Amino acid sequence: MGELSGDIMWSVREVEFTHSVILWHVATEVVFHDDNHRYRALLDPYCRIIKALxxxxxxxxxxxxxxxPxxxxxxxxxxxxxxAMNFTLNNVQFKEAVRGLFGVDIRSRSFLIQMGSSRKSAFFExxxxxxxxxxxxxxxxxxNQDKWKLIADMWLDMLTYAAAQCSWKKHARRLQYGDEFLTHVALLMAHLGLSKKIQMVPLPKVLEEVDFEPNLHWDKLDPFLLGLNYI
Structure with missing residues (x-):
């Protein structure tokens, strides 16, 4: 698995988060359409869920x-x-363009990556x-499912990292326009003790003196109310 780490793990360990998102979105899109072309009848809903993520x-x-971040x-x-648009939409069907990407030899692919990196494009990477x-x-x-499990693990890592890094103020700001799946993930992580941004503290004395009873009991929350039914 050392080769796996060297050829893929750099894309999440050695670049900034948003760079990773673009890289893996391109990779997921290309792999999905290639698999859909080759194994259309065998492409299960699991792959489509990962693509949706x-x-x-x-x-x-x-x-x-x-x-x-x-x-x-x-x-x-x-x-x-x-x-990406120039490569895939220049009078070429998308599935043909995807197949063509895998037909580019290593030397040419290296040149294309260097050409892309002269700007800030992450397409060929x-x-x-x-x-x-x-x-x-x-x-x-x-x-095929092992490969998609790896892709899923990458996306779940990025999703939970993003949820943990996003401040509660930003989560709250988005709630003005409707709930966001990332907020559901952040709340679920907090509920499971996976977030350092929420700490349980005792009630202030002034509330204890009046026997205040909170309406929401954190330890009795139903995970499905936090949005697990979206997954």
Missing amino acids: SDYMMYLFSLYPAML AGIGHIRLRDTCPE GCGIANHLQSLVSMFQWD
Whole structure:
């Protein structure tokens, strides 16, 4: 698994968070459409849920970046989008473009990545991750679900990290316009003791003296009320 770490783990350990989101969104999109083309009848709902999670993180990044850790992601997104569109929409069907990405030899792919990185595009880097993900099936004799479990683990790590890093003030600000899935995740993490941002403290004396009884008992919350039914 050392090769796995070297070829993929850099994308979450050595780059800023928003860069990781773009890289893995590109990789997930490419792998999903490639698998859909090759194994259409075998692509189970699990893969579609993971793709939906990828889409959700990009939705947050595009429309509500303040809820995610800060970075220069908006610059990367600005450069990545036109590069992806130019590659896939230049009179080429998307599925053909996806298959073409895996037909690019290593030397050419390295050149394309360098060309993309002269700006801040993450498109070809993401395609490189997708290519490696597809190679894992034969490299480690995985089945397709093992590969998608790895992709799911990556997205769940990024989702929970984002939920933990987002301040409660930002969560509350979004509630003015409707609840956000990221907020449900943050509340669930707090309920399970996975968040350091909530600490249980005793009631102030003034409330104890009047026998104050809170309406909401934290230890009796139903996880499904916190949004687990969305998953």
